[in-house]
Amino acid sequence: MSHRISDWLQSHWKEILLWVPFAWLLFFFLTPFFIVIKISIAEPLIASPPFSALLEWGDGLLPGVSATIDNYAYLWEDPLYVKTYFNSLQIASVCTVFCLLIGYPMAYGIVRANGNWKLILLLLVMLPFWSSFLLRVYAWMGILADQGTINDVLLWLGLIDKPVRLLYTEFAVYVGIVYTYLPFMILPLYANLEKLDFSLNDAAADLGARPTTTFFTVTVPLTWPGIVAGCLLVFIPATGEFVIPDLLGGGNVLMIGRVLSSEFNANRDWPVASAVAVVLLIVLVVPMMLYHRVQAHESNS
Amino acid sequence: MSETSPLISIRGITKSFGNFIAVDNIDLDINEGELFVLLGGSGCGKTTLLRMLAGFEKPTSGTISIEGSDMTGVEPYARPVNMMFQSYALFPHMSVERNVGYGLKREGVARAERKKRVDEMLEMVELEQFSKRKPHQLSGGQRQRVALARCLIKRPKVLLLDEPLGALDKRLREQTQFELMKLQDRLGTTFVVVTHDQEEAMTLATRIAVMDQGKFVQVGTPAEIYEMPQSRFVADFIGSINMIDGVVKSISGNTLTIHAESDDANYTVESNDQIEIGDQVSLAIRPEKIHVDAYDADNNSNPSEQKSDNTDKTDNRFIGTISEMAYLGGTSTLRVTTRGGRVFQVTSTNRKRHLTGKHDLDWDDQVEISFSPSNAIVLKS
Numbered sequence: 001m002s003h004r005i006s007d008w009l010q011s012h013w014k015e016i017l018l019w020v021p022f023a024w025l026l027f028f029f030l031t032p033f034f035i036v037i038k039i040s041i042a043e044p045l046i047a048s049p050p051f052s053a054l055l056e057w058g059d060g061l062l063p064g065v066s067a068t069i070d071n072y073a074y075l076w077e078d079p080l081y082v083k084t085y086f087n088s089l090q091i092a093s094v095c096t097v098f099c100l101l102i103g104y105p106m107a108y109g110i111v112r113a114n115g116n117w118k119l120i121l122l123l124l125v126m127l128p129f130w131s132s133f134l135l136r137v138y139a140w141m142g143i144l145a146d147q148g149t150i151n152d153v154l155l156w157l158g159l160i161d162k163p164v165r166l167l168y169t170e171f172a173v174y175v176g177i178v179y180t181y182l183p184f185m186i187l188p189l190y191a192n193l194e195k196l197d198f199s200l201n202d203a204a205a206d207l208g209a210r211p212t213t214t215f216f217t218v219t220v221p222l223t224w225p226g227i228v229a230g231c232l233l234v235f236i237p238a239t240g241e242f243v244i245p246d247l248l249g250g251g252n253v254l255m256i257g258r259v260l261s262s263e264f265n266a267n268r269d270w271p272v273a274s275a276v277a278v279v280l281l282i283v284l285v286v287p288m289m290l291y292h293r294v295q296a297h298e299s300n301s
Numbered sequence: 302m303s304e305t306s307p308l309i310s311i312r313g314i315t316k317s318f319g320n321f322i323a324v325d326n327i328d329l330d331i332n333e334g335e336l337f338v339l340l341g342g343s344g345c346g347k348t349t350l351l352r353m354l355a356g357f358e359k360p361t362s363g364t365i366s367i368e369g370s371d372m373t374g375v376e377p378y379a380r381p382v383n384m385m386f387q388s389y390a391l392f393p394h395m396s397v398e399r400n401v402g403y404g405l406k407r408e409g410v411a412r413a414e415r416k417k418r419v420d421e422m423l424e425m426v427e428l429e430q431f432s433k434r435k436p437h438q439l440s441g442g443q444r445q446r447v448a449l450a451r452c453l454i455k456r457p458k459v460l461l462l463d464e465p466l467g468a469l470d471k472r473l474r475e476q477t478q479f480e481l482m483k484l485q486d487r488l489g490t491t492f493v494v495v496t497h498d499q500e501e502a503m504t505l506a507t508r509i510a511v512m513d514q515g516k517f518v519q520v521g522t523p524a525e526i527y528e529m530p531q532s533r534f535v536a537d538f539i540g541s542i543n544m545i546d547g548v549v550k551s552i553s554g555n556t557l558t559i560h561a562e563s564d565d566a567n568y569t570v571e572s573n574d575q576i577e578i579g580d581q582v583s584l585a586i587r588p589e590k591i592h593v594d595a596y597d598a599d600n601n602s603n604p605s606e607q608k609s610d611n612t613d614k615t616d617n618r619f620i621g622t623i624s625e626m627a628y629l630g631g632t633s634t635l636r637v638t639t640r641g642g643r644v645f646q647v648t649s650t651n652r653k654r655h656l657t658g659k660h661d662l663d664w665d666d667q668v669e670i671s672f673s674p675s676n677a678i679v680l681k682s
Contacts, residue, residue: 197388197390199386199388199390200390200392200393202355202357202377202384202386202390203384203386203390203391203392204392204403205356205357205376205377205378206355206357206377206378206382206383206384206452207378207383207403207404207407207451207452207455208378208379208404208407208408208455209378209403209407210376210378213407217403218392221394222393222394
């Protein structure tokens with residue numbers, strides 16, 4: 001009997017090993033997701049929990065189902081939500097582009113640096129992860145505030161007479177997001193550029209390509225998977241970002257993460273908050289599928 | 302030197318990396334249509350020199366000019382040379398067709414013209430049916446031909462080849478060697494080849510430069526390099542050779558008698574070099590230039606048919622024993638230990654079939670070896 005079990009384990013250990021993370025994701029990702037979907041089709045109540053039950057057990061054999069799409073309709077009807085979604089996507093897109101423009105040369109520089117320098121530079125990229133994300137955002141508040149570092153320096157230099165408003169603007173949100181997500185752009189790009197055979201650059205130059213042509217015809221196509229991975233790693237979390245717009249943007253910057261939070265906490269309207277979350281997820285599934293396809297393509301070739 | 306000015310003219314070129322001097326003050330002219338081979342061990346500076354010709358490395362000092370125009374400060378993409386890389390450096394994301402057409406596209410050649418020339422080139426290297434494939438779908442030999450086609454389509458004045466056959470297996474390498482030579486002959490393009498493989502160098506080259514520690518040790522035709530090495534390094538590096546150190550004892554005309562102390566023997570050799578009595582010299586003799594004959598101890602005569610051309614009194618004749626023997630099919634390599642205790646490496650051609658497995662000569666046989674004075678080389682040590 002025990003023989004049989006050990007034989008079975010012997011021949012199936014790979015499947016078992018694969019099932020562990022799969023089961024983990026199934027339970028800890030899909031379960032909450034279905035709960036959120038369930039709440040999003042309920043009606044708000046002043047009760048605990050503050051929403052109606054999906055199934056009403058009455059006298060009959062089958063429970064009565066009470067579901068509504070009112071919450072979704074409400075999101076569609078109120079222009080605030082549509083505008084906020086677009087605003088979030090726009091901020092996330094612009095930040096992704098800036099991260100790419102800053103991150104690509106940095107990753108390239110790190111790859112081309114020699115031995116010791118490479119290690120130090122990589123360490124510097126990862127260094128911010130060693131302190132709390134929240135703490136770093138607070139630090140930016142200190143830097144951007146009216147009496148903050150930037151304004152102090154500008155005043156001292158005599159370039160301005162009164163503090164420039166930096167904190168609680170869209171600009172502050174851009175700075176915060178680009179700063180926070182830059183490592184997520186640099187690391188996949190670095191991993192990709194590191195594998196690049198630089199004799200290909202020599203070959204392109206030898207065949208008559210100027211450095212910019214070489215970059216766009218050889219380097220970019222070959223690091224495309226890294227570019228896509230980096231962009232998605234920045235874009236997806238940036239779209240739903242809550243802390244940065246809340247702390248650096250104040251009330252002036254509309255982002256979907258903040259709206260979700262205030263629906264949930266201030267309005268105590270869990271069904272609408274859940275609907276906001278579900279729609280956000282659907283909006284983000286598209287780029288995630290894209291990411292998946294590129295990855296599958298890469299592993300194929 | 303030919304009357305026309307050389308295609309490539311290198312003057313006093315030096316390249317150092319920090320304290321390390323990779324290429325040390327080299328002068329060289331390469332003429333149009335030559336197949337010039339830079340030969341040397343790893344780290345001798347041959348690849349650095351090639352990369353300076355391509356423009357990837359800037360010389361520390363000295364100049365390179367191609368067709369009379371100075372190449373100093375000319376970027377790689379503007380030079381009339383193309384390089385075939387050791388790893389081939391094919392663009393992995395492009396099809397064979399696009400790889401080959403890359404250089405033409407950079408020149409701004411129109412699409413139709415480009416297509417025509419790419420097709421022609423692929424036909425020449427016999428890869429027409431692979432034009433849509435990606436490099437990773439090709440064999441090593443096919444990749445090598447794509448790399449070659451990608452360079453040649455630019456119709457360069459000079460084609461630089463870095464270990465062009467290094468990544469191929471032995472059989473394919475031999476075949477490709479001859480294809481390269483045929484191609485070079487047909488196109489008339491000047492080739493500069495870097496290799497560490499002396500056999501490859503001998504086969505391909507019209508001229509060879511043997512490099513060591515950033516300097517040219519000897520430049521000459523394959524035959525000159527092989528038959529008239531000017532230094533121990535070259536003699537040792539190319540093929541195998543027997544080296545005998547000794548002192549010049551007497552000179553008559555161009556014939557020297559050299560006494561070697563280690564086996565207390567006298568050797569006779571011809572040389573036209575300026576040598577005086579008492580000079581320390583090395584005598585070098587190739588294994589295939591030594592005769593070996595069975596030695597009959599009883600009548601002390603030599604039954605060999607080659608008797609006539611080396612019965613001269615000044616011949617270098619020694620009695621010895623075969624201490625080692627390797628049968629290589631076409632030839633056998635013998636090690637003969639003379640009575641004086643010197644070991645000669647001798648190559649003998651197996652002209653007769655040995656059906657019984659018993660050779661004319663065998664281990665521990667007594668033999669007589671001899672070589673003519675004109676076949677030995679005198680190197681001043």
